[in-house]
Amino acid sequence: MIRNASGRISDDVIRSLLISLQDARHERWFVIQHTHCGMRGLTNEAVCARFEEDAAAHGGDAVEAHHIDFMPIAGDSRRISSAMCAACARIRSSLPPSRSTAISTMYAHGTPDRLGGSRKIGAAK
Numbered sequence: 001m002i003r004n005a006s007g008r009i010s011d012d013v014i015r016s017l018l019i020s021l022q023d024a025r026h027e028r029w030f031v032i033q034h035t036h037c038g039m040r041g042l043t044n045e046a047v048c049a050r051f052e053e054d055a056a057a058h059g060g061d062a063v064e065a066h067h068i069d070f071m072p073i074a075g076d077s078r079r080i081s082s083a084m085c086a087a088c089a090r091i092r093s094s095l096p097p098s099r100s101t102a103i104s105t106m107y108a109h110g111t112p113d114r115l116g117g118s119r120k121i122g123a124a125k
Contacts, residue, residue: 006039007031008071009087014094021095029095031087031104033080040080042072 002016009031020026039047047070051062073080084104091102 006037006071006073006083007033007087008083009090010071014090017091017095027101029088029091029102031084031091031102033084033104037073037080039070040073042070043074044068044070044072047072 002013004010004013017026017029048062048065051065055062073083088102088104095102
């Protein structure tokens with residue numbers, strides 16, 4: 001399992017999947033996203049501003065945050081679904097197709113304090 005904020009397929013994720021494919025012989029990849037993603041509706045600028053505020057409150061600075069693409073998710077569930085399809089496409093184009101399968105799915109969360117409060121709302125290959 002590789003978990004990251006926004007469930008995006010970065011170069012580092014591809015590196016990890018390639019290693020997993022070669023060394024552990026894993027061949028099936030699941031991209032799982034949820035409707036209450038903390039990166040949804042943010043911009044890189046907004047994330048940097050949050051880091052700047054937090055750093056200033058603790059006597060530091062967040063200059064390094066301005067050089068990072070946090071890969072936020074703009075928009076609604078349709079955009080999340082499009083991002084998941086793009087993630088699967090990137091996996092398929094980066095790994096040997098005869099040896100790997102990428103599947104995406106999205107879950108709608110119920111109340112955050114209720115265990116098992118999710119339901120599957122979509123899937124794509």
